[in-house]
Amino acid sequence: MGFNRKYMTCTPSDWNNVDEWNDYFRDRISNEERPDDGLNLFSLEEIKGVAQGLRDQGVKTIWVPGCGLSLLPSVFAGLGFDVFATDASSVAVAHQDSRNFDLSCYEGLKVEAGFVAETHDLRNMYRSSEIDLILNVKAFQRFKVEEMEKVAKTHFTALRGKEAIFSTLNCQGSDRDKVEDSLSKAGFFIPFIDIERSFRSELKETGIPYALVLGRPIVPQVDENGKSVELWHDEVWRQSSKKTLLSIYESYMKNKNEAQQSQLEIFSLPETKFANIIYNTG
């Protein structure tokens, strides 16, 4: 799947190979000066404001599934939340539990009570209705489709609060459909899902290779299968393709604006659990 910058340690090609995940993390912990993967979702500057906002919404318990070496569990525990950090990798969990992360840039944060690190396989249920907020960073999209539905259900069942965040990386085209289908089958509300789906299928029907960057379609130099887009250097083709994509984007935005009120009404229902899917490119 990828290479560690310094030590060329591979993350597993088989997502479920726990031994390989353990080797990967063991290598990083012993070789990297600061073995952590940061906060991903929030910047250092905004984290305290985010925490205050969550407290105001009544969030007390946060679950970070597939936590790896993320700093999210320690930082949120340091900010006073009850945090559950779980991972299939016992090496990652032991590192989370050791609280050996360098938190010097998060002035005044000290992780004390309210922090549980434990091994857990996301294909099995976890803490039914105990969690106010789930922060899943890059620990969802790589499951096989048939497992993804189970994993989605695990998140849905654990959540007693309103929101589960799923931060994905380079998830394009049909991979987005798989992520959204499994989350909605599990019971999650995904705002504007129908509009998003018809937007993507309209884009696909054009036959123009596209990628969505920050929600907008662009004509990429390389398509989703990693192949060069030959026509990309043809200025006339590129300009006309951009124009086509833009016009689809504009009508999509218009549809979204019109649906805003109805989506807000569903969101506000007490029983609604909302999957906030973040599509990052990198």
Ligand SMILES: C[S@@+](CC[C@H](N)C(=O)[O-])C[C@H]1O[C@@H](n2cnc3c(N)ncnc32)[C@H](O)[C@@H]1O
């Ligand atoms: C790409 S890493 C992301 C780690 C971390 N969330 C971050 O932000 O860097 C994926 C993580 O999912 C974990 N994982 C893989 N399969 C899992 C499973 N079946 N149950 C729970 N965690 C799993 C891996 O051990 C790894 O820590």
